[in-house]
Amino acid sequence: MHRGGPVSLVDARVERFNDAEIFVEVFENVRGEDMFIIQPTSNPANDNLMELLIIADTLRRSSAARITAVIPYFGYARQDRRTKARTPITAKLVANMLVEAGIERILTMDLHATQIQGFFDIPVDNLYASPIFALDVKHHFKDQLDDIMVVSPDVGGVARARELAQRINAPLSIVDKRREKAGEVAEMTVIGDVSDKTCIIVDDLCDTAGTLCKAADLLMEKGAKEVHAYITHGVLSGPAVERVTNSVMKSLVITDSIEATGPVQAAKNIRIVPTAPLFAQAILNTWNGTSVSSLFDNSTLGPIYEGLYTT
Template sequence: MQRCQMVEPLRYANGAPPRIPIINDQSLPSFLTAPRGLEGGSKNDTRLRIFSGTANPALSQEIANYLGLGLGKVKIKRFADGEIYVQLQESVRGCDVFLVQPTCPPANENLMELLIMIDACRRASAKNITAVIPYFGYARADRKTQGRESIAAKLVANLLTEAGANRVLACDLHSGQSMGYFDIPVDHVYGQPVILDYLASKTFCSNDLVVVSPDVGGVARARAFAKKLSDAPLAIVDKRRQGHNVAEVMNLIGDVRGKVAVMVDDMIDTAGTIAKGAALLHEEGAREVYACSTHAVFSPPAIERLSSGLFQEVIITNTIPVLEKKGFPQLTVLSVANLLGETIWRVHDDCSVSSIFQ
């Protein structure tokens, strides 16, 4: 299947983002426009190695480019019965190895591939192995809401640890509590700076904006996003879920009449929640509705719902490769490669990761 082209990271003529009144920070992160590899910071670092699985090789290559490195050589193939074979094509003895592999669809195959890659690095005497998981697919199963349910997020955390991972780097986990399931360090990266950088190029007036959480569970995420947008007001869509991937919107908490509504969520799966929320916002008088999400799972019929005219623009990132969809001009794909690349460098160099987002 063909992959769509990802939107290039923003570039500015003067080397720095413009001052837009809707952004509350004094400046936006410099790594969004200045690849570290251009500074010579990692080109000669032979102890830092980046390997890619087959789930999202384009993102892995962008991360390597940011760091000024080449992707490590690895042989990954599948036998006729579906078994996965992994062999590293270069020495990693004593190296700091980062394996980039989201557990996006097909989730089970990509997860198993990551586990086998970790095992190969451990048996090749890598000093440190970091599983870079841009999209952690089992994070939704993080608690028991009914009797006799599994907590798959904890199971996957155990599998990664037992396979030999020393650290996990994940992007926008479904809930922060998932970090507690790991017995190894977890660096949690947020896609917020990338999306805010893109919104800074818009000509919004700060008085026209309202940030909307599509459900009660995402209020903390939406509130943090609103704070970056000059403390924009917050609205909440109250919904009652009848089953998995089935959502029913009940009412709206907050005022959106005559405003530009920016809906913020960590992921879009079938788009049922966010589409019904957008319909409610239009009924309540919102002038325009934008959807912002880090992970674009896009299970059917997500594309049909998102391209139905409810949204002025759907803004996502490339943590998951997005298939090219004709007739969906409202879709904008931003790259998180620089964000992940900067985080990888700071982990390798024993520098603060949280300072990226402060």
């Protein structure tokens, strides 16, 4: 990032050799500069991760003063612990690789497991989508805020759902799901009364959307008036878009932390809210040495999103 004046992308090229090896060349002098690499490690996760590592190595060897990796979606975050014998903790491996490549700071959003911050011995700023979602809910549901019920799709996501519920002053319900094996949901029950409520399911990521759509069905069976979902990371792989399109959900709101595919953009009940204003301000605050956590306050975040949520 250049000091003073408008900020533009550094002139560089990222290419593939015939055997798919990645090559990076930077065409500008970055010596002594504060550099920010913006790279979600989403699908294709391995290619995007290697690009990030190689760009970081390029900048380090070019004498950049500091390298911050801006990773809107942190891939491999679901592999944050050993779930059974002889399995990896890949999130820790990725953390080690990022630091070894020369990255000195991480800026990301809604880590699947917040303890991943502790996998790093460098600063990690984990931004939250809930303040943006709260602004969006207050704008789009302003006439029915008293009827909203925030729903966590599982027990593990209660803290995340509670954060949004507190911001919009809404009650909280939980869907308790029990898995027989990975990818299958054997049994789901609702904890809390959702009858005649506008239910908003909150989670950090949606992959195949199987659990999300089943939770929406269950909430409607329990008497919900309508169901919406606010999910930070729209992984949306395989049959996800078709499932969401055909589901009882009125809307699925995701962020642009992962680049939307054509089917996602075309889906009639999927809406995308931008994270760029929040990340841009966080990058500016990091560069200036001012508070990043202050961006979670409505008084600070509101003006950043003023053009999007004017009433």
